Amino acid sequence: MDGDALVTIDWGTTNRRIFLLDADGRVTHREADALGVTAVPPGGFPDEMRRLRERFGDRLFLLAGMIGSNRGWAEAAYVPVPVGVPQLADRLLWVEPGRTAIVPGACTVQAEQADVMRGEEVQLLGAVAAGLIGPDSALCLPGTHAKWARLQAGMLTAFRTVMTGELFALLRGHSILSAQMIAASVDGPAFREGVRRSLDHRGSLPADLFGTRARILLGKLEPQDSASYVSGLLIGADVAIGAELAPTGPVGLIGDPALTRLYAAALDEAGRSYQEIDGEQAFLAGIKAIAERLP
Amino acid sequence: MDGDALVTIDWGTTNRRIFLLDADGRVTHREADALGVTAVPPGGFPDEMRRLRERFGDRLFLLAGMIGSNRGWAEAAYVPVPVGVPQLADRLLWVEPGRTAIVPGACTVQAEQADVMRGEEVQLLGAVAAGLIGPDSALCLPGTHAKWARLQAGMLTAFRTVMTGELFALLRGHSILSAQMIAASVDGPAFREGVRRSLDHRGSLPADLFGTRARILLGKLEPQDSASYVSGLLIGADVAIGAELAPTGPVGLIGDPALTRLYAAALDEAGRSYQEIDGEQAFLAGIKAIAERLP
Numbered sequence: 001m002d003g004d005a006l007v008t009i010d011w012g013t014t015n016r017r018i019f020l021l022d023a024d025g026r027v028t029h030r031e032a033d034a035l036g037v038t039a040v041p042p043g044g045f046p047d048e049m050r051r052l053r054e055r056f057g058d059r060l061f062l063l064a065g066m067i068g069s070n071r072g073w074a075e076a077a078y079v080p081v082p083v084g085v086p087q088l089a090d091r092l093l094w095v096e097p098g099r100t101a102i103v104p105g106a107c108t109v110q111a112e113q114a115d116v117m118r119g120e121e122v123q124l125l126g127a128v129a130a131g132l133i134g135p136d137s138a139l140c141l142p143g144t145h146a147k148w149a150r151l152q153a154g155m156l157t158a159f160r161t162v163m164t165g166e167l168f169a170l171l172r173g174h175s176i177l178s179a180q181m182i183a184a185s186v187d188g189p190a191f192r193e194g195v196r197r198s199l200d201h202r203g204s205l206p207a208d209l210f211g212t213r214a215r216i217l218l219g220k221l222e223p224q225d226s227a228s229y230v231s232g233l234l235i236g237a238d239v240a241i242g243a244e245l246a247p248t249g250p251v252g253l254i255g256d257p258a259l260t261r262l263y264a265a266a267l268d269e270a271g272r273s274y275q276e277i278d279g280e281q282a283f284l285a286g287i288k289a290i291a292e293r294l295p
Numbered sequence: 296m297d298g299d300a301l302v303t304i305d306w307g308t309t310n311r312r313i314f315l316l317d318a319d320g321r322v323t324h325r326e327a328d329a330l331g332v333t334a335v336p337p338g339g340f341p342d343e344m345r346r347l348r349e350r351f352g353d354r355l356f357l358l359a360g361m362i363g364s365n366r367g368w369a370e371a372a373y374v375p376v377p378v379g380v381p382q383l384a385d386r387l388l389w390v391e392p393g394r395t396a397i398v399p400g401a402c403t404v405q406a407e408q409a410d411v412m413r414g415e416e417v418q419l420l421g422a423v424a425a426g427l428i429g430p431d432s433a434l435c436l437p438g439t440h441a442k443w444a445r446l447q448a449g450m451l452t453a454f455r456t457v458m459t460g461e462l463f464a465l466l467r468g469h470s471i472l473s474a475q476m477i478a479a480s481v482d483g484p485a486f487r488e489g490v491r492r493s494l495d496h497r498g499s500l501p502a503d504l505f506g507t508r509a510r511i512l513l514g515k516l517e518p519q520d521s522a523s524y525v526s527g528l529l530i531g532a533d534v535a536i537g538a539e540l541a542p543t544g545p546v547g548l549i550g551d552p553a554l555t556r557l558y559a560a561a562l563d564e565a566g567r568s569y570q571e572i573d574g575e576q577a578f579l580a581g582i583k584a585i586a587e588r589l590p
Contacts, residue, residue, distance in 0.1 A: 107509070107513055112515075114510045162501045170469055176461060203536065206462060206533060207457045207458070209458045210456040211410060211456075238501060240498055244499075
């Protein structure tokens with residue numbers, strides 16, 4: 001832990017990941033815990049920061065993610081697209097001057113379409129900075145709120161958030177389909193059929209979801225395949241939205257392998273190529289690119 | 296209560312409505328209670344029927360709705376479209392021979408698209424039988440699972456169920472949008488904006504739902520308008536699905552006026568005309584048309 005090291009925290013709603021980097025940008029320590037922003041009491045962030053400095057030393061801390069939201073330490077205003085590393089570095093919110101900064105999120109407003117992100121912007125720009133994907137590319141980060149992003153000349157120029165994971169959880173937990181959605185979602189014939197249905201019939205999702213039940217009642221779908229079929233419908237609709245944002249070229253996939261595998265299968269059905277990108281490596285590259293621009 | 300009278304029950308999952316008709320088809324008594332099929336214990340329907348006969352006499356009983364589902368008294372197999380009154384009358388399930396029959400539901404299977412209904416088929420065919428709408432028409436029954444139906448030459452030829460009401464309830468009750476979705480959904484600028492968004496951007500719904508939150512965070516939507524905006528997005532997507540099924544002509548709307556009013560506003564945005572149809576009148580006309588075909 002030399003004097004030039006920095007600490008960065010990917011600080012989400014329910015979890016955080018802490019990385020200590022040496023002067024050469026190598027990770028010398030990493031840990032994760034459940035102290036997401038909602039686990040810290042209101043006004044408790046300066047105290048929490050003191051505890052972190054006691055453990056990791058009085059270094060530069062760069063924080064990203066929901067820590068910069070209205071539920072976090074302080075609200076870091078969204079930077080409108082196009083956003084590159086310089087824009088993020090210029091708009092850091094210094095919660096402890098010269099010592100601790102929060103990376104702002106990104107936003108887009110075009111006609112009646114509005115969207116926001118916090119944390120993913122670091123990964124997206126970091127993926128390019130690390131050379132993991134080209135400066136003109138499409139990226140997808142599956143999850144509760146899946147993100148699709150378009151990068152042009154290394155800048156984030158457009159993005160969309162799709163409520164895929166959350167809709168799946170709502171349907172599995174509280175809907176007329178819940179009783180059947182027991183098994184895990186896996187790639188297979190039922191999943192692929194759901195994907196194709198959504199790719200071929202854009203806009204039919206709210207009907208096709210009920211169709212899941214009808215298919216079971218009419219003997220067209222085995223009840224144990226319903227979670228995979230619903231997952232296919234939702235991810236197919238998601239991939240169609242992503243294809244609208246970034247119609248050509250390979251898609252970089254960042255996320256939990258269990259989930260990116262399903263997106264890879266859906267992209268395959270849509271005739272799109274893809275490449276897996278390591279999210280941690282992309283995040284750290286993004287943070288290092290920001291840190292390099294600091295005085 | 297003369298000897299020719301019949302009793303009909305629109306027997307749903309959580310409620311039932313009972314009508315006593317005289318020999319001329321006039322309603323001589325009506326009542327409703329919460330004894331839906333799930334409130335009757337397994338195997339309890341013959342006993343429940345004895346109680347009904349003690350009250351209403353030993354008459355012909357025609358039962359419709361979820362009473363014919365796998366959660367009801369006995370499963371009445373779905374009749375595939377095209378379905379008219381004669382098909383329903385021929386396929387009655389006589390749970391008590393000559394005395395008590397269950398009207399079957401309807402189903403459609405075309406390519407990978409499957410759908411089912413129970414109870415609405417009586418209203419749809421009854422609306423035509425009563426002359427409330429022409430024999431070639433489109434009908435919409437808003438609700439938890441909204442139904443769109445196409446009638447041709449007085450037969451039900453195609454239909455789709457859209458999970459509109461259920462998705463709204465899931466989002467209001469359990470989602471990231473719940474905290475803001477407090478106020479009632481009303482027709483107004485926010486509702487109309489949601490409708491137009493869905494009509495103009497078919498297939499974007501899972502992204503536009505998250506966009507509701509983004510619009511609030513970016514000051515483009517007042518939090519108290521979010522329920523109306525989400526309702527507009529969902530009903531707009533629903534109307535677009537209905538327009539695919541029945542692209543031209545006026546739409547007959549059957550249902551709770553608070554809800555049909557929102558659908559009327561959405562149809563208005565879509566440039567479609569509509570007419571309100573009394574659901575009870577349509578149901579009773581359908582039952583009478585079936586009864587007239589019995590020996």
